[in-house]
Amino acid sequence: MGIEMPLKVAEVIEANTTEFTAQCYELYQAPPFGSLVKTSTAPVEIYGIIYNTTTGSIDPGRRPLARGKEESKEEDIYRIHPQFSSLFRTECNVLVVGYNEEGRIHHYLPPHPAHIHSFVYQCSDEEVYQFSQSLDFLSLILASQGKSPVPVEELLAASLRYASRTHPERGEFLITAGRELTLLLSKEVNCLSTILKRIQGE
């Protein structure tokens, strides 16, 4: 696996111990749902998983109007109104799932939340691989049940699918993850079944 440079994609605009919100530098260019990102808040790097992405007007008082009735392509709307790219913004909500201190990865919450204006980087494949050597982060995702605007089952499945792509033995990784989930969700068969269906065939 080659060494990849981390890609700076966003900046923290709101943070607490369990999650943070980041504004993306480019419209619609949020990291994928379920992907691993990190933010550098010295002396630690905080890891998080994208659990929700929102795009809307920068000014809450200015609601976008439908503009494309006369256009044949969606791109034409942005071509005719080039200012739109500056008037909308994409934000993503990130669930904190661990941190790295002095090269050691911890799969539990960091001592302090991220700082406002901390840069957010998309983790390289190597970092995702290293982070997902332990599956303890799954319990942090499960703990967010009820808080996230998306079903936790979807987030668990998406994060496992995303991480599995960095493992040479992809199937084996998913089987191990499935076993872990079976332990964590022994009393929630329906939930477990939903997740397993979503990671099958990867």
Add this chain to the structure above:
Amino acid sequence: MTLDLVRVVAQIDSLAHNLRAEEKVRYERLHSAMSLLSSYACETEKLRGKIATSKTSWLIAEPQGKLDQSCPPSPCPDDFTVIATDGSQIDVDRHYSVSCYLINIGAVTLHYGGNPYASLESTPFLYFGEESNLADPKGMWKQAIKGDLLGIKRSVDECRHLTELAQSLPLGTPALALLDGSLVLWRLETQGYPDFVKQNLLEEGFLSSLDSLSKLSEQGNLTVASYISSPGSTEVVNILRLALCPYEIANCDRYCSGRDTVRKCEVVAGIRDRDLFQQLLSPGERSALFLTRSKIVRESYREHQILFFYLRLEDEVARVEIPRWVVDNGHLELTHALILDQCHRGEGYPVALSEAHEKAVVSSTDKEQFWHLVELALNHSHLPFTTSAKSQSKRTRWV
């Protein structure tokens, strides 16, 4: 209870009733004005002669073509840029011990065509100390910049920033530099400010920017205009008033001042230019050009004499003002086409001005935050920050 809306409703009913009663008279006057416009359409030269010699109590424009001319728009170029600035201010507040004011300038660049892009920015400027006054270089006089004068200073700053934006544009690409409101700083004339104020804000400020814009317009493909939505002006209707005047050389003060008899020119009273052109023009068309004869322009604007035309949009008639050199440089049709295109893109109002306003606007909450920050900064420096009892009373409402 603050405003008793129940009691206001009854008064609004009277207002509507009154307007209904006036509507018939207004319709008749508009009909007369339209007939006059056609009758005198080809007498431009004769009217110009009478305008030059007459002394009227109302501002009158000088027609540059047939009065009832209507010009369709030219097509837009494939690639073009529109730049615009607008400003907002926090005025000096005499209730605070600190004397300062703030001007926030919104600046917009929109490029259309093969590689569309947008830049929307705002820049705040805080003026205090010596900068909060204009000083007479020859004497001890000082004029505080506040109220109306701050409004003029803001217009000057808007034009200066527009010039800076224009200077950063690549030469060659057709471009429109757009301001909100009038290019005529008439309030500098009517408020009776001392000459050094006019020198500073007009000659060294506004006209200096127009000098630079004029050079850019001459070298490249830049046109400059200001846009007035729903204008209340009557400078064209006043041409009809003059045409109706029975005196060879009209002189309102000499012939009609204090007379009880109804003046003949009252036939078109109450009609605005926009009412005329709403009837005359089809959507997208512009009127003939007119030269403003505002005193300040004639006496002080040098080569930057201001022309204007009316532009018919779907829902309203707008007034577009341009310096004369825009026409001399052959950019009149470009101005017409690009402003119309801006209005189409902006649902009836130039989108660049709309966005510049959005970047510039200072809300009442912003003003409160601003004064709070001033208070904090003064406290941090162990300086007193006092407010008047009236201001304090408004901030801490009690029963």
